[in-house]
Structure formats: C-alpha cells, structure tokens
Amino acid sequence: MSISPAKRKTVSERARFLCEYCVSPKGFSPASFSIEHIHPKSKKGTDEPENLALACQGCNAYKSDKISAIDPISGRIVPLYNPRKDVWEEHFLWNEDFTEILGLTAKGRATINLLKLNREEVINLRRVLHLFGEHPPK
Ligand SMILES: [Zn+2]
Numbered sequence: 001m002s003i004s005p006a007k008r009k010t011v012s013e014r015a016r017f018l019c020e021y022c023v024s025p026k027g028f029s030p031a032s033f034s035i036e037h038i039h040p041k042s043k044k045g046t047d048e049p050e051n052l053a054l055a056c057q058g059c060n061a062y063k064s065d066k067i068s069a070i071d072p073i074s075g076r077i078v079p080l081y082n083p084r085k086d087v088w089e090e091h092f093l094w095n096e097d098f099t100e101i102l103g104l105t106a107k108g109r110a111t112i113n114l115l116k117l118n119r120e121e122v123i124n125l126r127r128v129l130h131l132f133g134e135h136p137p138k
Contacts, residue, residue: 015054
C-alpha cells in the first residue's frame, strides 16, 4: 500500500467524504471507497495529493486506468473529468429530481458514460437520500 493513512485521510476530507465522480456519500455506501489515481500509476501517475481522488467502488472500477473516453454526442475521444483540475458544476448538472447526472460538456458526457455515473444502484441511493434531505450534497 503506497498511500499512507494520513494521505488517505487528507484526500477523504478534501472530498468531503463524497465520491469525486458520482458524488455518492461514503457514509451511505455498503462498499468501501478507494483513493484513486487520476493519472494511473501504470501511466506514471504519482501518489501526490494532486493526483489522488476519493472514488466509490463503482466509479473506481469503471475508470480503471483510463484517462479519456468517447463523448457520445461528438464521437470524439476527450479527457475524463479531473476532480483536481475541473469544476464539477461546469461539466455536470442534476436532472429535475436529482437522480441522474447530465453532462454539460463533452468531458462531462464522456465521464458519465465511461464511469456509468447513472448506475441503477446509485440512482436508487440518490432517490432515497433525497427523501431524507441528504441529496444532492451541499
Ligand atoms: Zn462514484
């Protein structure tokens, strides 16, 4: 394990304990969250906090070692959303009942598709959390 507990804590707190992609709260997830390398180690990504993000199991698994994906509208290969460099609100938007993430940009759309940010279980979690005033996160 190359990432120290102190660094894990820093990254988790910086993310406010939310997956930095699908924004699911860690505290309501049955599966543990991971500290994810935005630029993968296999592609010379570092363990520095600027290259790390908190990610739920699903987002982490779908992202894997990818850094780009296809925008479903333009068909172009574009970089994935980078939680350290990009602003979530500039690339994503909630639908009217806050259950689905919509892409505002090519990068947003490509990330939604590759990481499956609107997976059934995540949509169901958002629906339940919304009922209890815990979603969307402030
Ligand atoms: Zn996630």
